[in-house]
Every structure is written in C-alpha cells, then in structure tokens.
Amino acid sequence: MGRYTLRRLLQLVPVFLGTTFIVYYLVWGLSDDPFAGKCGQRECSASYVAQMTERYNLDDPVIVQYLKYLGALLTGDFGQTFSGTEVSTLIATAYPVTIKLALVAVAIEAVIGIAAGVLTGLRGRGFVDNLVLVSTLVLIALPVFVTGLVLRQVLGVELGWIRTSVPGDPTIGQLLVPGFVLGSLSMAYVARLTRTSLVENRRADFVRTAIAKGLPRRRVVGVHMLRNSLIPVVTFLGYDIGALMGGAIVTEGVFNIRGIGGLVYRGIEQQDIATVVGIVGLLVIVFLLANLLVDLLYAVLDPRIRYD
Amino acid sequence: MAPTDGPAPLSACSPDRSVSPLLEVDDLRVEFGQGRDTASVLNGVSYHVDEGETLAVLGESGSGKSVTAQTVMGILDTPPGRITGGAVRFRGEELLSADPERRRLLRGESMAMIFQDALSALNPVYSVGFQIAEQFRFRRGMSRRDAMVRAAEMLDLVRIPNAKQRVREYPHQFSGGMRQRAMIAMSLALDPELLIADEPTTALDVTVQAQIMELLDELRRERGMGLILITHDLGVVAEVADRIAVMYAGRIVEHTDAASLYAHPAHPYTRGLMDSVPRVDDRGRGGAGIPLRPIPGLPPSLSAIPDGCPFHPRCAHAQDVCTDEVPVLRELGDAHQAACHFAERFVAQGPDRPTTHEVVSR
Numbered sequence: 246m247g248r249y250t251l252r253r254l255l256q257l258v259p260v261f262l263g264t265t266f267i268v269y270y271l272v273w274g275l276s277d278d279p280f281a282g283k284c285g286q287r288e289c290s291a292s293y294v295a296q297m298t299e300r301y302n303l304d305d306p307v308i309v310q311y312l313k314y315l316g317a318l319l320t321g322d323f324g325q326t327f328s329g330t331e332v333s334t335l336i337a338t339a340y341p342v343t344i345k346l347a348l349v350a351v352a353i354e355a356v357i358g359i360a361a362g363v364l365t366g367l368r369g370r371g372f373v374d375n376l377v378l379v380s381t382l383v384l385i386a387l388p389v390f391v392t393g394l395v396l397r398q399v400l401g402v403e404l405g406w407i408r409t410s411v412p413g414d415p416t417i418g419q420l421l422v423p424g425f426v427l428g429s430l431s432m433a434y435v436a437r438l439t440r441t442s443l444v445e446n447r448r449a450d451f452v453r454t455a456i457a458k459g460l461p462r463r464r465v466v467g468v469h470m471l472r473n474s475l476i477p478v479v480t481f482l483g484y485d486i487g488a489l490m491g492g493a494i495v496t497e498g499v500f501n502i503r504g505i506g507g508l509v510y511r512g513i514e515q516q517d518i519a520t521v522v523g524i525v526g527l528l529v530i531v532f533l534l535a536n537l538l539v540d541l542l543y544a545v546l547d548p549r550i551r552y553d
Numbered sequence: 554m555a556p557t558d559g560p561a562p563l564s565a566c567s568p569d570r571s572v573s574p575l576l577e578v579d580d581l582r583v584e585f586g587q588g589r590d591t592a593s594v595l596n597g598v599s600y601h602v603d604e605g606e607t608l609a610v611l612g613e614s615g616s617g618k619s620v621t622a623q624t625v626m627g628i629l630d631t632p633p634g635r636i637t638g639g640a641v642r643f644r645g646e647e648l649l650s651a652d653p654e655r656r657r658l659l660r661g662e663s664m665a666m667i668f669q670d671a672l673s674a675l676n677p678v679y680s681v682g683f684q685i686a687e688q689f690r691f692r693r694g695m696s697r698r699d700a701m702v703r704a705a706e707m708l709d710l711v712r713i714p715n716a717k718q719r720v721r722e723y724p725h726q727f728s729g730g731m732r733q734r735a736m737i738a739m740s741l742a743l744d745p746e747l748l749i750a751d752e753p754t755t756a757l758d759v760t761v762q763a764q765i766m767e768l769l770d771e772l773r774r775e776r777g778m779g780l781i782l783i784t785h786d787l788g789v790v791a792e793v794a795d796r797i798a799v800m801y802a803g804r805i806v807e808h809t810d811a812a813s814l815y816a817h818p819a820h821p822y823t824r825g826l827m828d829s830v831p832r833v834d835d836r837g838r839g840g841a842g843i844p845l846r847p848i849p850g851l852p853p854s855l856s857a858i859p860d861g862c863p864f865h866p867r868c869a870h871a872q873d874v875c876t877d878e879v880p881v882l883r884e885l886g887d888a889h890q891a892a893c894h895f896a897e898r899f900v901a902q903g904p905d906r907p908t909t910h911e912v913v914s915r
Contacts, residue, residue, distance in 0.1 A: 448630065449673070450668060450670065450673040450674045451674055451675055451676040451677070453628055453668070453674070454668060454674045454675065454676070454739075455676070455687075456628050457626055457628050457661070457665070457666045457668075458661045458665075458687065458688050459657050459658060459661030459662060459688070459692060459743070460688070460691055460692075461657070461691060462657075464687070464691055468679075469676055472678055472679075473676065473677070473678055476678070546678070547677070547678055548677070548680075548723045548725075549677055549678075549723070549725050
C-alpha cells in the first residue's frame with residue numbers, strides 16, 4: 246500500500262503541471278489584448294500597462310510566463326489580482342466557507358440518503374419505498390438552481406425561517422439549507438445506491454449463511470448486510486466530498502455565500518489570471534488527494550482490494 | 554458398497570416407531586410464485602434421518618433437494634416460497650409451527666448447513682476466523698479473543714494447516730478445498746446433531762472432492778451426527794451413504810439403502826441416472842468407447858408437472874397407466890420403496906449393466 250500511495254502522489258505532479266498550464270494558456274494566451282475592458286470605458290494608461298506587463302511578465306513567451314508563475318507558486322506566492330490583492334488572501338477567506346459548506350452537504354447526503362436507502366432496502370416494496378423513489382426522482386430531475394431558488398423563496402422570503410443571504414463567516418446552522426440544496430442531487434443517488442445495494446445483498450449467499458448460523462437478526466442485518474452494502478456508498482460519498490470541495494457556483498450564487506466557487510467565477514469573468522490559475526491548481530490537488538484517500542479507504546473496507 | 558458402521562437401514566417413515574428419529578420430514582409441500590405461474594416445488598416429500606446416519610438425497614437440479622433442506626433449516630425465502638403442507642419434526646418437535654426465535658436457536662446448535670459454493674457463502678469482507686468466532690460470541694457469549702482461539706481450533710479440526718495464522722485470513726485467500734473446510738468448521742462450531750451438506754463438493758475438483766467427503770464422513774462418525782448429503786453425483790453417494798432417497802420433480806421416487814439401490818434400482822429414473830455415468834469399461838467398437846447414455850428430455854417445468862407419473866414423458870417403459878395415475882411411493886419389501894407402477898419388474902431385472910455399482914463405487 247505504501248508504494249501504491251507513493252506512486253499515486255507522484256502522479257499528482259504531471260497532472261498538476263498539465264492542468265495549471267492549460268488553464269494559464271487558456272486565460273492569458275488566447276486573448277489578444279489582456280487589458281481590454283480592464284480600465285472601464287477608457288483605454289488603460291501606458292504606465293498601468295507597463296506595470297502590469299512587468300508584474301505578469303507579459304513580454305515573455307507564454308511558456309516562460311508560465312514557468313515564472315510556477316516558480317513563484319512553488320515558493321508559496323500565489324501572485325496578485327489586477328487590483329493588487331494577494332490571491333492567497335482571497336483563498337484564505339473563501340476556502341474555509343467552501344469546506345464548511347461541502348462538509349455540511351456531505352453530512353446531509355450521508356445521513357438522509359443512507360437512512361432512506363436502508364429503510365426502503367430492508368422493507369421492500371410499500372408506501373415508504375414509493376415515497377423515497379418518487380422524491381429522489383424529483384430531486385434528480387430538478388436542476389440545483391431551481392431547488393435553491395425555491396427553498397430560498399419559501400423558507401427565506403415567505404416563511405422567514407432562514408436568511409436569504411448567508412453572512413461572510415457563516416455558522417453550521419446558517420449553512421444547513423444551502424448544504425441541503427448542494428447535496429440534494431447526491432443525496433438522491435446515495436438513497437438509491439444504498440437501496441439497490443441492500444436489495445442485492447439481502448438475498449446474497451453469505452447472508453443466508455449468517456442466518457443458517459443462527460445469528461440474531463440484528464447481527465445479520467447490521468454486520469453482514471450493511472457492511473457489504475455500504476462499500477459502494479462510502480466510495481461515492483468520498484468522491485463527492487472531493488467534487489464539492491471545488492466549490493459550488495450555483496448554490497453559492499443563490500445564497501450569496503462567499504466561497505471559492507464564486508471567486509473562480511468572478512476571476513474568469515474578469516480574466517483575472519492569477520486568481521483563476523491559483524485556485525484551479527489548488528482545487529485540482531484537493532480533488533486528486535480526495536480521490537486517493539477514497540481509493541485507499543476502499544482497500545480498507547474491502548479486503549479483496551489489494552494495491553501493489 | 555454397503556455401509557458397515559451406520560445403524561441398520563430403516564424404512565422411510567414407519568409411523569409406529571417408538572423412538573422418534575432425529576429428523577423427520579413428513580409430506581412436505583412447498584410452492585413458489587402466485588396464480589398461474591405457481592410452481593409446485595415440493596409435492597409431498599417425506600424422509601427421516603437418524604443419529605449417526607447418512608441419508609443421501611439424489612436428483613437433478615430443480616428436483617427440490619435444496620428447497621427441502623432450506624425448509625428444514627428454516628431459511629427458505631418466504632416469499633417467494635410458500636409452505637403449503639406437511640411437517641418437519643426434529644426429535645419429535647414440530648418445527649414449521651414453532652416460533653422464529655425457537656427456530657433460530659435450533660440453527661447452528663441442533664442443525665447446521667454447508668453450502669455448495671463456499672466462496673459466495675462466506676462473507677468476503679470478514680476474516681474466516683471472525684465468521685466462525687461469531688457463533689461463539691453470539692451463541693455462547695464468549696469474548697472476542699476466546700472466540701478467535703476457538704475458531705482456530707475449529708480450523709485445526711478440519712485439518713487446515715497453520716490454523717493459527719489462517720484464522721485471520723479472508724475467504725478469497727483460501728483455496729477452494731480449504732474454503733469448503735472452513736465452511737465445515739463453521740457449521741460444526743456449535744456441535745450440531747444434524748448436518749445438511751448441500752452439494753458440498755460440486756464446486757471442487759475431483760481429488761479435493763474425495764478429501765472433503767472423507768472429512769465429512771469421519772466427522773459424522775466421530776460426533777455421531779446425522780448427515781443429509783444432497784448431491785447429484787452418484788459417485789459421491791456410493792461411498793458414504795447409508796440410505797439414498799432419489800428425488801424427481803419435488804417427489805421422492807425411490808428410497809432404499811445404498812447397496813439395494815445399486816443392485817436393484819426400482820425406478821426407471823434411478824436406472825437412467827446410473828446409466829448416464831460415463832464408464833471406463835465401455836470399450837465399444839474398436840475401443841473408441843460408446844456414446845454417453847443420458848436420460849432423454851428435460852425435467853418438467855414445476856409450474857406444469859405432467860399428469861400421472863411426472864417422469865413418464867422421459868421414460869422408455871411408459872404405458873397408458875403412467876399417463877393416468879400418479880404412482881405412490883410404495884413398499885417393495887426389504888425397506889425398499891419406489892414410486893413406479895412397474896417397480897417389481899425392474900427390481901427383478903437388476904441394473905441394466907451388472908457392473909455399474911462396482912464401477913461407480915470404484
């Protein structure tokens with residue numbers, strides 16, 4: 246497992262270089278005039294252009310620019326936005342909010358999704374089963390911005406239970422509804438995955454063996470059925486954490502959450518190279534690490550999986 | 554080969570025996586499905602097993618061997634299965650009407666079961682030792698550690714080398730034969746009085762098959778267990794069975810001690826099974842061997858069992874009476890029972906090929 250982990254960590258290097266270069270090239274190299282629209286209606290002043298050209302090494306070929314940027318990045322310097330704010334400061338304020346939101350979303354997914362899946366998977370056909378199947382179908386069919394806007398309107402505006410705009414440093418409680426919106430799609434998948442997996446395992450040979458051994462019913466279900474059924478669910482949740490750590494542009498937008506998703510969105514809109522490349526590079530690393538963790542966790546959960 | 558160590562063969566279910574047998578299955582009926590698709594899987598199966606004795610239940614896939622065993626164990630999936638009649642008595646105690654908790658306590662403790670495919674019958678995510686130890690922990694109240702020690706002893710009992718290390722390994726790390734041994738160890742953990750082995754050697758190669766059968770036979774003898782051996786393999790049966798019950802379409806069609814069955818098969822189906830075993834002494838013309846002689850046709854669909862004798866469409870000796878009247882399992886004398894209108898004639902004939910028994914039992 247150690248060698249496998251090392252190999253996977255080494256694979257991060259080329260992936261990181263590749264993604265950051267592509268993003269860098271797309272943002273800088275593709276536009277003819279990086280200063281178009283930067284100074285409002287007027288053309289930018291020569292001194293401003295000279296200053297920015299100096300700061301971002303715009304006179305060099307793109308590859309050299311990129312290498313210089315990379316060099317700074319490796320010493321921990323994320324660079325500055327056009328307006329002179331340190332990108333690292335932006336990330337430091339936005340990322341904790343995103344992480345909090347992602348964790349709230351995954352927690353909601355896991356608790357509600359697994360509970361609904363277990364309930365329907367064990368009971369089999371019936372009212373609860375149909376209720377869960379229909380409601381998950383609705384959640385899967387609805388785009389996230391619809392779920393978000395409806396909940397904001399109903400809970401925030403009509404009922405006044407929540408604030409329509411989440412403050413800068415939100416508490417867990419203030420993130421519950423946005424977290425639900427963000428996690429709703431995956432929650433529906435988790436419920437269905439759990440249910441299918443349980444139904445499959447309910448008639449598995451090893452469950453019959455456990456019954457034939459005369460074990461108590463609770464033990465048969467809790468230990469022999471659930472453990473095996475939850476392996477794919479846990480894997481799914483792990484990948485989802487990785488994805489949600491990348492921010493949620495729509496949900497953040499609806500609830501006015503100042504997270505990493507909105508930051509990237511504004512960065513792209515304003516062609517703010519340092520913001521976009523810095524954050525995307527970070528997100529790629531986070532996502533890859535999350536994937537690696539899930540793969541390692543998978544081997545822990547299922548002894549048949551062996552790396553090396 | 555006649556058994557020498559088991560008790561004398563008894564008739565299938567003579568009602569006036571003073572001591573009740575270890576297990577008695579009486580006119581068991583099971584259906585699957587609903588309405589027009591209802592499949593009559595068991596149509597009145599009766600057999601019994603005594604302490605220390607081996608009953609072989611022989612038949613093709615779908616003849617109801619396993620369903621009978623699952624009903625006895627109380628692990629039949631209901632639905633889709635449905636028990637529509639009959640009784641299962643363990644030491645005289647009627648089980649089908651017993652409460653589920655009572656039945657659970659009997660499982661493992663009084664009766665245990667070995668399944669065909671040990672790889673899927675063992676839980677892949679727990680170690681073999683953990684799965685054996687579970688019974689000591691949850692049925693005997695042992696600590697986790699003590700239970701693991703006992704689990705290692707059980708592995709040792711079924712002659713798994715290095716039991717102390719292997720107890721921590723997972724099913725996929727065991728070879729096929731070792732897995733089946735582990736399965737046997739698990740079934741014996743609570744020292745059951747009756748062991749049901751559902752095709753225990755089907756998934757194994759021939760040399761390992763023999764080892765597993767030997768092990769089972771030895772353990773049965775040492776512990777005085779009753780053993781129900783479910784199989785479709787005549788070769789496996791010949792060596793270890795005291796009595797043999799042949800099943801077809803959810804009925805027992807012939808029942809007798811092993812020696813009589815091979816010497817005087819009374820049912821054409823039994824004769825067909827014996828004929829379809831390939832033999833080394835069939836030289837044929839020019840030593841090229843003769844073609845195999847399978848039973849023609851297929852077993853009937855259980856949702857449309859033919860009228861009369863269920864075997865008549867495949868039977869070379871079928872007469873008019875066979876299509877009209879269901880032959881009952883009847884006594885032919887000498888504790889030999891068969892459900893064929895012409896059983897006496899076949900018994901008198903002996904087997905089609907006189908050496909079948911010797912060849913089959915090596």
